[in-house]
Amino acid sequence: MSDSVETAAVAAPAPSLHTGQSGTVVRSTVIRRLLRNPLGIIAITLLLAISLLAVLAPVLAPFQENYSNIAKTLAAPDSVNILGTDSAGRDVWSRLLFGAQLTLLSALLCAGVAIAIGLPAGLIAGYYAGKFEAVSNWVVSILMSLPGLIVLLTIRAAFGPSVWISMIAFGILISPSYFRLTRTAVQSVRNELYVDAARVSGLSDLSIIARHIFSVVRAPIIIQTAAIAGVAIAIQSGLEFLGLGDPTKATWGVMLSEGFKNVYLNPTLLFWPALAMALTIGGLVLLGNAIRDALEDGEKIKHRKKVALTKGTTAAPARAGQQRKSVTAVDLGTEHHLVKVTNLGVGYPQADGSVKKVVDDVSFHVDRGEILGIVGESGSGKSQTAFSILGLLPDNARIVAGSIQFDGNYTVAPGEDRVDQARLSRLRGKRISYIPQEPMSNLDPAFTIGYQLVTPMVRVLGIPKEEARKRALKLLADVGIANPERTFSAYPHEVSGGMAQRVLIAGAISCEPDLVIADEPTTALDVTVQADVLDLLRELQQRLNIGVILVTHNFGVVADLCDRVAVMQNGRLVEEGPVRDILRNPKEQYTRTLLASMLEGKTPMSMLVSSQKEPVA
Amino acid sequence: MIRFIAKRLGSGLVVLFAVSALTFFLLYVSSGSIARNILGDQATAEQVAMKEHELGLDQPLVVRYFSWVADALSGNLGASWFTSEPVANSLATRIPVTMTMVFAAMILIAACAALIGVVAAVKRGWVDRVVQVGAIVGDSIPGFVIGVILVTILAIQLGLFPATSTISPEAGPEAWVYSMSLPVIALLVNGVTGGAQQIRSAVIKQLERDYVRTLRSRGIGEREILFRHVLRSAAPAGLTVLSLQLIGMLGGVVIIEQIFALPGMGPLAVAATGQSDLPVVMGVVMYTVVVVIVVNLLVDILNGWLNPKVRVS
Numbered sequence: 001m002s003d004s005v006e007t008a009a010v011a012a013p014a015p016s017l018h019t020g021q022s023g024t025v026v027r028s029t030v031i032r033r034l035l036r037n038p039l040g041i042i043a044i045t046l047l048l049a050i051s052l053l054a055v056l057a058p059v060l061a062p063f064q065e066n067y068s069n070i071a072k073t074l075a076a077p078d079s080v081n082i083l084g085t086d087s088a089g090r091d092v093w094s095r096l097l098f099g100a101q102l103t104l105l106s107a108l109l110c111a112g113v114a115i116a117i118g119l120p121a122g123l124i125a126g127y128y129a130g131k132f133e134a135v136s137n138w139v140v141s142i143l144m145s146l147p148g149l150i151v152l153l154t155i156r157a158a159f160g161p162s163v164w165i166s167m168i169a170f171g172i173l174i175s176p177s178y179f180r181l182t183r184t185a186v187q188s189v190r191n192e193l194y195v196d197a198a199r200v201s202g203l204s205d206l207s208i209i210a211r212h213i214f215s216v217v218r219a220p221i222i223i224q225t226a227a228i229a230g231v232a233i234a235i236q237s238g239l240e241f242l243g244l245g246d247p248t249k250a251t252w253g254v255m256l257s258e259g260f261k262n263v264y265l266n267p268t269l270l271f272w273p274a275l276a277m278a279l280t281i282g283g284l285v286l287l288g289n290a291i292r293d294a295l296e297d298g299e300k301i302k303h304r305k306k307v308a309l310t311k312g313t314t315a316a317p318a319r320a321g322q323q324r325k326s327v328t329a330v331d332l333g334t335e336h337h338l339v340k341v342t343n344l345g346v347g348y349p350q351a352d353g354s355v356k357k358v359v360d361d362v363s364f365h366v367d368r369g370e371i372l373g374i375v376g377e378s379g380s381g382k383s384q385t386a387f388s389i390l391g392l393l394p395d396n397a398r399i400v401a402g403s404i405q406f407d408g409n410y411t412v413a414p415g416e417d418r419v420d421q422a423r424l425s426r427l428r429g430k431r432i433s434y435i436p437q438e439p440m441s442n443l444d445p446a447f448t449i450g451y452q453l454v455t456p457m458v459r460v461l462g463i464p465k466e467e468a469r470k471r472a473l474k475l476l477a478d479v480g481i482a483n484p485e486r487t488f489s490a491y492p493h494e495v496s497g498g499m500a501q502r503v504l505i506a507g508a509i510s511c512e513p514d515l516v517i518a519d520e521p522t523t524a525l526d527v528t529v530q531a532d533v534l535d536l537l538r539e540l541q542q543r544l545n546i547g548v549i550l551v552t553h554n555f556g557v558v559a560d561l562c563d564r565v566a567v568m569q570n571g572r573l574v575e576e577g578p579v580r581d582i583l584r585n586p587k588e589q590y591t592r593t594l595l596a597s598m599l600e601g602k603t604p605m606s607m608l609v610s611s612q613k614e615p616v617a
Numbered sequence: 618m619i620r621f622i623a624k625r626l627g628s629g630l631v632v633l634f635a636v637s638a639l640t641f642f643l644l645y646v647s648s649g650s651i652a653r654n655i656l657g658d659q660a661t662a663e664q665v666a667m668k669e670h671e672l673g674l675d676q677p678l679v680v681r682y683f684s685w686v687a688d689a690l691s692g693n694l695g696a697s698w699f700t701s702e703p704v705a706n707s708l709a710t711r712i713p714v715t716m717t718m719v720f721a722a723m724i725l726i727a728a729c730a731a732l733i734g735v736v737a738a739v740k741r742g743w744v745d746r747v748v749q750v751g752a753i754v755g756d757s758i759p760g761f762v763i764g765v766i767l768v769t770i771l772a773i774q775l776g777l778f779p780a781t782s783t784i785s786p787e788a789g790p791e792a793w794v795y796s797m798s799l800p801v802i803a804l805l806v807n808g809v810t811g812g813a814q815q816i817r818s819a820v821i822k823q824l825e826r827d828y829v830r831t832l833r834s835r836g837i838g839e840r841e842i843l844f845r846h847v848l849r850s851a852a853p854a855g856l857t858v859l860s861l862q863l864i865g866m867l868g869g870v871v872i873i874e875q876i877f878a879l880p881g882m883g884p885l886a887v888a889a890t891g892q893s894d895l896p897v898v899m900g901v902v903m904y905t906v907v908v909v910i911v912v913n914l915l916v917d918i919l920n921g922w923l924n925p926k927v928r929v930s
Contacts, residue, residue, distance in 0.1 A: 142632055145906075146636070148868055154644065157889065157890045237762075264773065278757050278762070434831065442828050442830075446850055456835035504831070507835060511836070
């Protein structure tokens with residue numbers, strides 16, 4: 001125990017330093033990306049211009065906000081009153097400027113109050129949880145269930161007309177949006193390792209919060225503030241439009257109401273305040289969207305960089321001109337395989353026009369009654385290869401090279417850049433089926449297990465429901481479920497992960513396919529259950545004489561189950577052959593490294609880890 | 618399921634009680650010389666004291682609150698200080714007007730937003746882009762400004778619709794629907810733009826779930842996956858979006874009714890607020906909270922029916 005504390009304490013400064021650095025880098029790139037986005041520039045320019053006009057209102061406005069010239073009412077624009085006058089002979093341009101001042105200040109006040117309440121409350125609720133969280137959740141649910149305008153009417157009835165009081169009240173009312181945002185962010189950060197490390201290393205709670213959590217919630221709060229400021233402006237103007245605002249103040253809402261009263265005489269009086277409101281709120285909405293986009297792009301780029309790092313230099317991006325794949329000389333061969341993948345390449349078009357290859361020049365085949373293992377680290381392209389055979393690649397994926405044949409027919413012909421869904425949808429379920437990695441997320445929580453087993457049989461095999469039900473119960477028994485009836489009528493959340501995986505295996509073999517593609521079928525399961533599921537797979541494969549493609553990162557599973565194995569790295573096929581040969585005599589260095597990383601036969605790790613070059617993560 | 622509903626109903630009543638107490642104390646603590654306001658400057662000190670006694674204002678606040686609760690439970694919400702009309706009566710004549718509009722607008726919002734949102738999520742392309750831009754435009758223009766613009770252009774400039782809608786169902790259903798259509802349109806524009814965008818996101822989130830891929834791998838058709846699985850899973854999120862819009866609309870409709878001179882809750886609430894006619898304000902708040910609680914209860918029940926996991930817990 002004391003050992004682990006020491007290591008954590010030693011390791012603590014490193015990650016916090018690291019986050020600090022990457023934090024500033026990320027922030028500056030977000031701002032740069034924001035300024036490169038035309039919408040971001042428009043929003044910032046618009047808001048800066050309106051703020052400037054508001055600040056300079058006393059200088060710029062030719063008249064006082066309430067100065068009225070009775071002799072010149074509802075006048076058209078001229079050189080003195082550049083936007084004309086209203087029904088009391090007041091200058092529209094001047095009132096618009098003073099209105100901007102009040103509008104922006106009241107929006108700031110509202111957001112300020114909301115942050116002052118929501119942020120600390122969210123921090124406390126998220127960090128310490130417990131009773132405080134329960135009580136504040138209850139208060140939040142009440143505040144959220146009240147329509148803003150009705151609350152403001154009540155406040156107005158109680159306290160009289162005041163922009164500031166109504167905006168403070170609205171700030172309180174809307175503070176739950178900051179509370180929720182902060183609480184969620186804090187809850188996700190609280191359990192991160194580096195916060196634990198910081199706590200163990202003796203930092204006080206306050207500095208933990210200051211250092212780590214503020215950097216997480218900063219950006220969402222800016223986005224939220226833009227939205228809330230817009231809502232505050234809208235609701236404040238609404239109140240003034242109803243004639244419930246402070247009559248001595250020039251505001252856009254009052255101007256709109258005044259214009260509406262004179263709509264038959266001079267409808268342009270409506271136009272200016274409406275435009276001012278739309279531009280201001282629109283600027284805020286655009287700013288929020290632009291920041292969100294900048295952050296999301298940042299995440300994408302970071303993610304991509306990570307992928308690129310693990311991929312090294314092999315996955316060189318192809319140019320846009322080559323996006324449509326060239327017809328390579330495909331070795332058609334004479335022998336007939338169940339699945340034949342030839343020189344397959346899979347890529348994702350990027351924003352800059354290049355194509356990021358995730359699978360490159362991969363060829364292999366699988367025969368009936370044979371289990372092929374595809375081994376590799378995460379990011380090696382093994383799952384992408386499996387999904388191209390199933391035709392279940394994401395929408396933006398492209399086949400950039402090669403072909404796939406199933407039982408002698410092309411599902412991806414040479415020259416095609418997408419999987420032919422018309423051909424594959426006839427095969428999926430019926431002849432090719434799939435066992436996913438994560439059992440729970442792969443069952444629809446809203447339907448019983450029975451329904452999810454019966455429906456594919458009814459649809460694919462065209463058998464009546466009652467017969468499908470009998471077969472489903474038998475399948476459940478076949479995959480080793482003790483009480484098939486009960487599991488049949490259960491919902492997915494009512495069974496264990498191991499049982500759900502058996503259900504998914506039952507589903508995969510329910511329509512008697514020729515090929516089963518299993519994508520890490522045991523990774524998400526307990527070790528004891530893993531062995532059972534593997535035994536089940538082998539038994540079913542032998543009994544039904546089907547071909548299996550087993551995607552895994554675990555050589556132990558391969559040794560246990562497979563006839564042949566293909567090793568993948570960075571989207572390429574490193575080595576392929578009978579399991580026995582490759583295990584005994586791996587030709588490639590990468591295969592040897594993978595084999596060496598298996599636990600068996602290794603000497604126990606020494607306690608001293610600080611001598612390693614890699615950071616302890 | 619019955620226990621689930623009972624629990625929700627119970628928490629709804631707690632909220633109703635809490636909000637009524639909060640509103641009552643807020644209103645009566647802060648408003649100073651109520652009797653003086655009602656009687657005007659000319660009234661003598663004795664007259665003011667008499668009025669205060671008549672209104673029960675000389676009693677402690679807590680006593681007044683509980684007598685208000687006792688009266689409210691028997692359906693008596695007090696009377697307006699200015700017109701002497703019982704608050705319950707005013708509400709009864711005005712609620713139907715407002716609720717007709719709100720429900721008409723909500724049904725149209727639900728239909729349009731769901732249709733547009735789902736199409737945008739599934740087809741992407743230009744529909745998706747229109748939805749994105751529409752959401753920004755809708756967010757930028759407050760609902761009542763849209764109402765004002767619609768009246769000015771469609772009713773006053775072009776003369777296509779009546780500028781004020783006085784509901785007289787005797788004039789025939791066609792004339793009535795015609796006169797109501799502009800206020801309902803003004804109410805629903807923001808709802809459709811915002812709702813479509815949020816429903817789009819909810820559907821996309823479901824389409825990216827693992828089980829959708831597994832259903833595809835089982836040979837289930839795209840149409841069945843969309844209608845039976847994806848939309849069902851996206852429905853709770855969509856319902857939440859719509860219920861929040863309905864709650865917001867209870868405020869928005871006040872301004873819309875004012876614009877179109879409709880005899881609904883709006884003018885009552887605005888007049889009572891302006892005069893600090895506190896019994897009427899209390900009545901308006903209570904009606905709002907009851908509507909909110911009923912809507913939330915209905916959403917909870919629908920969600921429980923859609924999601925077996927909610928039902929159990």
